[in-house]
Amino acid sequence: MSTRRTFLKSAAVATSAVGATTLGAPFVHAQSTKKITWRLQTYAGPALAEHVIKPSIDAFNKAANGEMEIQLYFADQLVPTGELFRAMQKGTIDAVQSDDDSIAAPVDVAVFGGYFPFATRYSLDVPTLFHQWGLNKIWEEAYAEVKGVTWLGAGSWDPCNFATVQPIRSLADLKGKRVFTFPTAGKFLARFGVIPVTLPWEDVEVAVQTGELDGIAWSGITEDYTVGWANVTKYFLTNNISGAWIGSYFANSEKWAQVPEHLKTLFRLCMDSSHYYRQHWYWGGEAKLRVEGTKLQLTSIPAEEWKTVEDEALKFWDEIAKTSPRCAKVIEIFKQYNALMTKAGPPYRY
Structure with a gap:
């Protein structure tokens, strides 16, 4: 709780500072000279995060070469899981790895996030459904109706x-x-x-x-x-x-828009790396x-x-x-x- 209070205070100060910078200097100049820093909270506790996300975030931070840093936080560390969507929408945190269902995403397809009974039998069913059977487009459509949050993609986890x-x-x-x-x-x-x-x-x-x-x-x-x-x-x-659990990556839309295209590509590649690692880690x-x-x-x-x-x-x-x-x-x-x-x-x- 002490960590959350400290975080919320610093987030408020940082938001004010960003607002002042935006008014006082051109956006292009600010972006070219200042490293982008994100706070990303995962659904997973520390031991699980070591497998489901941390390797990919470590790889991103290394490959970003100082242009961007993602600070990783674990389950409920900054924000209770059920409040993650709203916190991300407000810009209190910048990105989330979780399922739509647990974070109370205000979209109709949220019910399919996590474990939707018997929708999948094996982990490969999830990427096949999203990339070959059109679920990607449906999720993009659903989240386009919600202000402030961008859905970045889904992957599969373990069975229930x-x-x-x-x-x-x-x-x-x-x-x-x-x-x-x-x-x-x-x-x-x-x-x-x-x-x-x-x-x-x-x-x-x-x-x-x-x-x-x-x-x-x-x-x-x-x-x-x-x-x-x-x-x-x-x-x-x-x-x-x-x-297989259906989990996704999400980002605050304004913060995502500020990321240069080459770093967006890098982040998506690291997402894919995480998805691939989980396929064999869980299966074996x-x-x-x-x-x-x-x-x-x-x-x-x-x-x-x-x-x-x-x-x-x-x-x-x-x-x-x-x-x-x-x-x-x-x-x-x-x-x-x-x-x-x-x-x-x-x-x-x-």
Whole structure:
């Protein structure tokens, strides 16, 4: 909290100083002589950020050669995750790495950020949907209607599995479980008796230890081990409600416009580098830790019973499709894409 207060005070002073500089000197002169400095906050805590963003930001800062520096902040370090969009919109922070759902982005497609039930089966589904099936254009269109924030692109993360204190071997075992998860995923899981709980990311481990939480449905097994959740839970459910988290990069529109084109290109390349690293880090980690991990015992819900969850997801899709024409368009793409993948057969769908 002390860090946030200090940050907000310095941000206010910096904003005033920028305003005075803008009035007193030509913009071109200011940009040519002053290094650009951004504050970027990620959804991830320090241990996870070491993999999901820090290498790419370190690379950017090195390659920018003193022209620009991105200062990286971790989950809830400066601004609570649920307030990130508004803070970025106001210019309190300059950029964000998160999902649309968690940061309460005021766009209809925000519901698809994070874990939208069964929209994806594998991590490669996300870039394919965005780059080949038109989701990029739809997201650009949605965010063009919101002042102050520019959506820069999406990538895939890990699947959404349960890590719990008590074993989950049937749908009945989900009832009454207090689980840390994402907003839309929580709404869906509530249909099976799960009680979604919202907490600051850094408080999750302690909440499991104190019994405030019964489990977590926020990641795959790689993150459970990386961030320490495997130390406080005992079981890992192999069934997942999504094959990949959809996360994005965002920037304050005014600050993005001030970045020279060559540095914009560099930033996008570093985004792609981060997306690529996560593809193999998660893919390998999920398999290796299921087989060789010693902290979590694997459990499964029988396929015929789990089909109840998959069937309910399709009903959930149809409900979301009714919320806006754009959401209906996204749902139709999900349906067509998954139908094609099913027809393609292994290894696309089994």
